Amino acid sequence: MHAWPASDVPALPGEGRDLRIHDTATGGPVTLDPGPVARIYVCGITPYDATHIGHAATYNAFDLVQRVWLDTKRQVHYVQNVTDVDDPLLERAARDDVDWVSLAERETALFREDMTALRMLPPRHYVGAVEAIPGIVPLVERLRDSGAAYDLEGDVYFSVEADPHFGGVSHLDAAAMRLLSAERGGDPDRPGKKNPLDPMLWMAAREGEPSWDGGSLGRGRPGWHIECVAIALDHLGMGFDVQGGGSDLVFPHHEMGASHAQVLTGEFPMAKAYVHAxxxxxxxxxxxxxxxxxxxxSALRRAGVDPAAIRLALLAHHYRADWEWTDQVLQDAVARLERWRAAVSRPDGPPAEALVEEIREALSNDLDAPAALAAVDRWAALQAGTGGTDEGAPGVVSRAVDALMGVAL
Structure with missing residues (x-):
């Protein structure tokens, strides 16, 4: 599966800063020092209705992670999946009386278009669940053969008790886990399971649903969590720098994925930081x-909204915050974009070197995009007032906003 084209990232003067970011697993900040190649896995869409603002906010957060790393002259090895077969996709296809493959392809194509318009940097590897099945099957077989998984009426379940670190990502109690499991694709009430929380690794073929050859597992399709594990281990290995996604993935998805990987490899942890929008x-x-x-x-774009304004609307909120989309949020972003473009359109302006460092400091501090926006606002206000005599300043600001925040002025 192919991703989308990358926009150019301007090089900036000076030195970027290492990223300090909130780690869900430890409940506090960690400073990441990835070495020359930073590794990040971000969970992708289930392509039956894309791309809404919630999606865009999540991918904006991890685009900022990439940009902070690139500013330190590191390479970034970014992997993202597409869950192109799953119950919600099949249910939507049945509801709309369309082919599920066509639905997935259409929505994935639309997602690519939206990501391109928003100047989100693409993953190096963009992998669908279906194409990952040949790598998933042997992992499930290994878990079953080691005793970490078991058969139940043809389905294969992972035993959460096989991982001594289970619970270390979300730190939820059993009651909360059971409730979230039921809400988010699990089946805690199924009779015969060793533990209500045990997630499915391989679903035996159901009548009228797609299935694939699973070798000794029989025909079927993979569970949700093992899909991401197989893709991440294949392309990044264990101990990669950031596992990312929305906060609704903390449990069960990232908790279960970590346990699958840790039992498969005998290593801990799967990721150095679990980061959630x-x-x-x-x-x-x-x-x-x-x-x-x-x-x-896509609807906003069709209505004539500049994608840069959409991006500024996302950046106006800290990535970890829950917030509400309103017409005012968009209007404020449109007005900010107009002010910034007017400011950089002048031939000279106030010195910009300190502004670049402010943006860097804000984003390296747990991706504090609102603080970065405020710094640019202050420079733009000076430009609109007294102005300045530095001929290179507007160009520096324009390149910094593009390189570090993905907003083309």
Whole structure:
């Protein structure tokens, strides 16, 4: 599966800063020192209704991670999946009486278009669940053969008790885990499971649903968590720098994925930091496909909204915060974009070197994009007032905003 084209990232004078970021597993900040190649895995979409503002906010957060690392002259090895076969996709295809493969391809193509318009840097490896199946099957077989997984009426389940570190990502109690498991694709009430929390690794073929050759597992399709594990281990290995996604993935997805990987490899941890973006609401409720209260990036673009303004609307909120999308949020972003473009369109301006360092410091400090925006606002206000005599300043600001925040002025 191919990703989307990369926009150029301007080189900036001076030195970038190492990233300090909040780690869900430890509950506090960690300073990441990845070495010459930083490794990041971000969970991708299930392509049946893309791309809403909640998606865009999540991918904006991890685009900032990449940009901070690139500013330190590191290479970034970024991997993202596409869950192109799963119950929600099949259910939507059945509801709309369309082919599930065509639905997945259409929505994935739209996602690529939106990511390109928003200047999100693409992953090096963009991998669909279906194409990953040949690598998933042997992992499930290994878990089963080692006693870390078991058969139940043809399905294969992972035993969470096989991982002594289980619970170390989310730190939830059993009752909370069970509730979230039921809400987020698990089946804690299924009779015969060793532990209600045990997640499915391989679903035996169901009538009328797609299935693939699973070798000794029989025909079927993979569970959600093992998909990401197989892709991450294949392309990044254990101990990669950041496992990212929305906060709704902390449990069960990232918790279970960590346990799968740790049992498979005997190594700990799967990732050095588990980083999660907040949820975006609309009309007082979390924006979600199940509720249908979605604002789509493609719809905004069709309405003539500049993608740079959409990006500024996302950047106005700290990535870990839960926030609400409103018309005012967008109007404020459009106005900010107009001010910034007017400021950099002048032939000279106030010196910009200190501003570049402010942006760097803000973003290296747990991706504090609102602080970075405020710094540019102050420079733009000076430009609109007294101005300045530095002929290179507007170009420096324009390149810094592009390189570090992905906003083309």
């Amino acid at each position: 907040g949820m975006v609401a609309l009309d007082g409720e979390k924006m979600s496909k199940s509720r249908g209260n979605l604002v789509f990036v």
